[in-house]
Amino acid sequence: MVDRFHEELKKLKEEVIQMGELAKGMLYDSIEALKEQDVELAERVISRKKRLADMDAEIEEKSLQLIALYHPMAKDMRTLGCILKVITYLNRIGRYGKDIANIAKELSDKPHIAKLVEIPYMAELVCKMIDDALKAFETEDISLIKDFSERDDSLDALRWSIFRECITYMMEDQKNITRCAYYIMIARYLERCGDHACKIAEKIHFMVTGERIEIK
């Protein structure tokens, strides 16, 4: 027998996963729009911002209702605590997608420098981390997030490598400055998204085990 609370909680978890897919999709598509210089796709990413904010508010509201009505305890409470934190991180990730989509519009007129340096590769790594975090949230399989610390380190390294490479292009030709400055910003956004994925992983670990960890 599944009781009403656990049925509601299951539905809410599904909504969190949907919100996660939305946020990740915004990030992924913003990079596609940047690569393909597809202004229309960039616009579509930007327009998804409202749905993302609505989901954030809806899930928060439903979580608070479940707490008020059912007084959950132990793992049930940890799950709701996790949800309330995770939706904030997901919202941020989606909004970085929107920011990158805005840059994609700006940079759609001229060809990219050095094929966008390592930005697409970095984005791929970040999206995979978000994917694994969402899967861990869904299945409670925390082995999916055990190497997040190392994966976050590679994102940091990539960010600085992009930074250094962009500096050399800027020194070569000052016409590259605007474009490369944007690349550096995007690398920074992606690195922040990786940090958010790590925070999500920490919350999932606490939800599943009751034990707090810090992913550095």
Place this chain on the structure above:
Amino acid sequence: MKEYAIETKDLKIYYGKKEVIKGINLRIPKNTIFAIMGPSGCGKSTLLRSFNRLLELNKDAKIEGEVLIFGKNIYGEDVDPISIRREVGMVFQYPNPFPHLTVYDNIAIGLKLNNLVKSKEEMDKRVRWALEKASLWDEVKDRLYEYPASLSGGQKQRLVIARALALKPKILLMDEPTANIDPVGTKNIEKLLFELKKDYTIVLVTHEPAQAARTSDFVGFLYLGKLIEVGPTKYIFEKPKNELTEKYLTGSLV
């Protein structure tokens, strides 16, 4: 060695041949609220009744092991159960003031029967003190000579608590004291418990985990006569160590 308000050593309780409490070692610190929670029939009330020898009124019950109240084994040979019950008061699930006695006499009777008071003035003082302690004085000071039937459920229960307090016990045992009280009455009693723990040690039996969470400092989870987990309330309700506790709190214990 630290002295505890209540300490049990390998406590086992049988009803006839059936073992209902299966070897419990428990320590309850002074001036705390200790909640015993668990599903119906797990032995909560039985355990509670062994703390003031109320259990032996049941002829089938047999007790092994020790119960120490402030370091003294209450099942020792030279111990008078009546004096134990004075030291360790009990409040039950149904508010049970004496219906044929006025509010005043409900408090006074225990003092009279035990010859604890010498004069009318002293009696007035003790009655008022007990009612004040139970946060009931302001509500009944003009109705002292009315019968308890005119009180609300929550007021009746506080009257019973005042009656127990009048004998100046050191420990109060409460067996689901708010099970039959409405939310306002429950809130008042829970507020009162918090006040009382400054002077008393309170052991509270509840089948409602939320109440244990709201009121207690420590919780013991009792299941099928065994003490599964004991710990500070905030840890037990957020991240219990034992899987059975986890299941009980999330409603998935079969």
